[in-house]
Amino acid sequence: MKIGIAGSLESNDALVTIKESTTRRIEIKSIVDAFFHEQIEKTITDVLKEKALQNVTVLIQDRGALDYTIRARLLTAIARMEASDD
Amino acid sequence: MIRSLLFVPGNNPGMIQSADVFGADGVIFDLEDSVHIYEKDNARMLVKSFLRNHPIHPAKIVIRVNSVDSPFFSADLEAVVGDEIDYVLLPKARISDIKMLTEKLETIEKEKKLKKQIAIMPLIESAVSLVETEGIAEFPRVSALMFGAEDFTADMGITRTKQGKELAYPRAKIAVACHAYGVQAIDTPFTDVDDEDGLFRDASEAASLGFAGKAAIHPRQIEIINRVFSPSDDNIIWAKRIFEAKKEADQKGHGVFSLDGKMVDKPVISRAETIREKAIACKKWDDGFEK
Numbered sequence: 001m002k003i004g005i006a007g008s009l010e011s012n013d014a015l016v017t018i019k020e021s022t023t024r025r026i027e028i029k030s031i032v033d034a035f036f037h038e039q040i041e042k043t044i045t046d047v048l049k050e051k052a053l054q055n056v057t058v059l060i061q062d063r064g065a066l067d068y069t070i071r072a073r074l075l076t077a078i079a080r081m082e083a084s085d086d
Numbered sequence: 087m088i089r090s091l092l093f094v095p096g097n098n099p100g101m102i103q104s105a106d107v108f109g110a111d112g113v114i115f116d117l118e119d120s121v122h123i124y125e126k127d128n129a130r131m132l133v134k135s136f137l138r139n140h141p142i143h144p145a146k147i148v149i150r151v152n153s154v155d156s157p158f159f160s161a162d163l164e165a166v167v168g169d170e171i172d173y174v175l176l177p178k179a180r181i182s183d184i185k186m187l188t189e190k191l192e193t194i195e196k197e198k199k200l201k202k203q204i205a206i207m208p209l210i211e212s213a214v215s216l217v218e219t220e221g222i223a224e225f226p227r228v229s230a231l232m233f234g235a236e237d238f239t240a241d242m243g244i245t246r247t248k249q250g251k252e253l254a255y256p257r258a259k260i261a262v263a264c265h266a267y268g269v270q271a272i273d274t275p276f277t278d279v280d281d282e283d284g285l286f287r288d289a290s291e292a293a294s295l296g297f298a299g300k301a302a303i304h305p306r307q308i309e310i311i312n313r314v315f316s317p318s319d320d321n322i323i324w325a326k327r328i329f330e331a332k333k334e335a336d337q338k339g340h341g342v343f344s345l346d347g348k349m350v351d352k353p354v355i356s357r358a359e360t361i362r363e364k365a366i367a368c369k370k371w372d373d374g375f376e377k
Contacts, residue, residue: 006127006128006131007128010098012099012100012103065099066099066103066140067139068099068103068132068135068136068138068140069099069103069132069136071135071139072128072132072135072136073128073131073132075131075135076127076128076131076132079127079131080127
């Protein structure tokens with residue numbers, strides 16, 4: 001199974017894990033989940049749409065990352081997944 | 087005019103997003119030494135995402151890419167070159183590297199249809215780079231040179247001291263080359279962030295040799311650097327008095343005149359004009375005074 005991980009658990013950052021799947025599943029663990037869950041989810045779905053990725057599992061462990069950081073970490077995780085061995 | 091340039095690690099979102107609040111004239115997003123070799127792709131993507139999606143940027147944006155001989159050089163450029171950036175800071179720069187970087191930038195600017203031309207800031211940080219300084223400074227895209235004392239002293243096999251006597255020659259050579267070709271000389275960072283007096287002395291030494299600014303590795307260094315590389319109030323008052331005296335001399339038809347018992351001729355007026363230009367750039371010149 002292909003998998004990609006990017007980011008960190010430092011403050012203002014996010015650790016993103018993405019792997020191939022038979023269905024789409026997005027799991028968000030955030031210190032600001034009560035306020036920004038929908039915004040984080042939208043950022044993830046926007047990036048997946050841009051990259052034409054449907055059936056993947058995405059886990060984001062957010063430490064207060066801004067939108068540009070979440071985008072960057074997910075894009076790097078996707079690139080690492082695509083470059084990884086099965 | 088760039089007085090201060092703050093180094094920011096390219097893979098640290100907390101530092102990237104607060105980089106524009108410390109009053110530096112520019113920020114260097116670093117993709118080279120501060121980024122672990124396994125995190126180059128992460129940093130590249132983070133800086134790119136910040137530049138494209140974050141609306142507030144400091145005055146000047148500089149990207150330190152990895153060196154030409156690294157496997158990351160081309161990917162760095164392709165990711166981060168855009169209208170948002172002002173300079174590419176090239177480590178371990180040689181004349182041949184500047185040629186290659188110029189060609190790469192021309193290609194990327196055409197492909198991305200950029201509205202501006204990206205300038206090059208070579209980093210002079212080895213003996214061979216120093217020997218080639220004049221040739222590097224004369225490239226049309228080069229608009230500033232930075233001195234890198236840590237790598238330079240390592241390359242020379244000498245110890246860098248706080249007194250900095252070992253830096254006198256490379257600093258002087260870089261400053262002269264920069265002035266000869268009309269580019270800015272930016273000094274090496276002072277690495278002891280707790281020693282403010284040492285930073286002041288080090289920056290003052292560089293300024294006395296003709297450097298226009300200095301890199302910073304901590305936000306607390308910026309205020310001192312900006313102060314050292316701005317004209318002092320005394321200098322500004324002196325320059326204004328020179329212009330007042332010149333006005334009087336012009337009315338009387340005198341080419342040479344005196345102020346406070348000292349002769350004032352063309353080189354002195356030229357020095358006053360340089361102070362005025364710097365003061366205007368630093369927003370320290372009052373328009374109400376004679377120009």
